[in-house]
Amino acid sequence: MRTRRGVCYPRMEVCGVEKRVVKRAKRDFSATADESLAGKRQRLSPESEYGNHGGDMFDGLPDDLVLSILAKLSSSASSPSDFINVLITCKRFNGLALNPQVLAKASQKTFAIKAKNWSDSGHRFLKLCADAGNVEACYTLGMIRFYCLQNRGNGASLMAKAAISSHAPSLYSLAVIQFNGSGGSKSDKDLRAGVALCARAAFLGHIDALRELGHCLQDGYGVRQNIAEGRRFLVQGLRLCSHFGCGRPETRKHEFRRCSVCGTVNYCSRACQALDWKLRHKAECAPAERWVEEDGEGMDVDGGADGNGDGMGDS
Incomplete structure (x- = not known):
């Protein structure tokens, strides 16, 4: 390199300095970088920060605590997607979310799938909930099998399983089946059983069952006629x-x-x-x-x- 007057600057390699300076600079930089990275590793080390659990504290949570959280989520879910998002989070969530303790608490909105979106996987999930003892799932699956899939016996048994747990809609649905003889031929009607089921559902606060019971008493349908009592039930059944x-x-x-x-x-x-x-x-x-x-x-x-x-x- 030359100055304006044409005088050349002396080159460092001529005096043997350039190579030594570069090597020394590289060595000092490497040592400084290694010390800095070692310090960061020590500060950010999972063992130093979280103890023996590593960086993922979730692995240290006991299963019963996770099950309790998932059961609360399933009972308060507002749509199927709320619960499905949990299933696809990780392998552990997928396994624990399908635990009977969680499925037994699932709300009706958790498996509220429209008919056009119905699939075999949805049917299997609903069956898992019913097998876990979920009353709403037993009623929903029973109605689907009875009226949509024409599986009368299995559908009625599922609704009966829910009715045993004092599920008012199941009791009323079974009463309608008894009134209409839907489970078999028209000769299979059992009006007295229908009235008894209606009375049980009405006692649990089912308005439609209360009105139906009022009409039965007023008309003497399946029970001894009592016009005054029937009208009283009809008035109580008003909205x-x-x-x-x-x-x-x-x-x-x-x-x-x-x-x-x-x-x-x-x-x-x-x-x-x-x-x-x-x-x-x-x-x-x-x-x-x-x-x-x-x-x-x-x-x-x-x-x-x-x-x-x-x-x-x-x-």
Whole structure:
């Protein structure tokens, strides 16, 4: 390299300095880097940070604690995807989530699969829940096998298993089967058994069973006729306004209108519906899962149905 006057700078290799300087610099840099990395490893070492459990503390959790957490999750899941995401997390989660202790607590929404999405894997999962003693799964699988798959005997036995655990919908469904003779020929009707099942379901608070029992008493269908008692049950079976600040009963059948989205709440007026929507129902309202899809309008962005934001459908 030359200066402006053309004088050359002396090159370092001429005096034998360049190679020694470069080697020394490389050696010092390597030593410094090794010391720095060793310090980081010591600070970030799993053994020093977590003891003998390594970097994954999950492996140190006992199985009974994990099962308790998964059971809580399955009982509060709002859709099948909430539970499926747990199954695909890791191998340990997949094994523990299918434990009977977890499946026995699974909520109805955990296996609420629409008919168009039904598959063999969904059927197997529902059967696992039923085998684990899940009452809702026994009822759901029993209804599917009885009415959809035409497996009358197995479906009825599953509903009977749920009915033994005082599951009101199962008791009412079995009562309807006895009234209609659906399990076999029309000659297999057992009206007295139907009335007994209806009475049990009505005692547990099933409104439809209470109305059916009222009609049986009023008409003398399967039981000794008692018009006054039948009318009393029919009046008790009238719907109440779902707004907790109201609770007014119907004065005639189908007077109140129910939410057209979920179909589980009834209101005596639009004012009660609007108040209950803001206070409570907005967080709970969800489309009801039905095996036979029905044409209907859904919920708009304001949370109402029928396109007007009030959620009031047909009675």
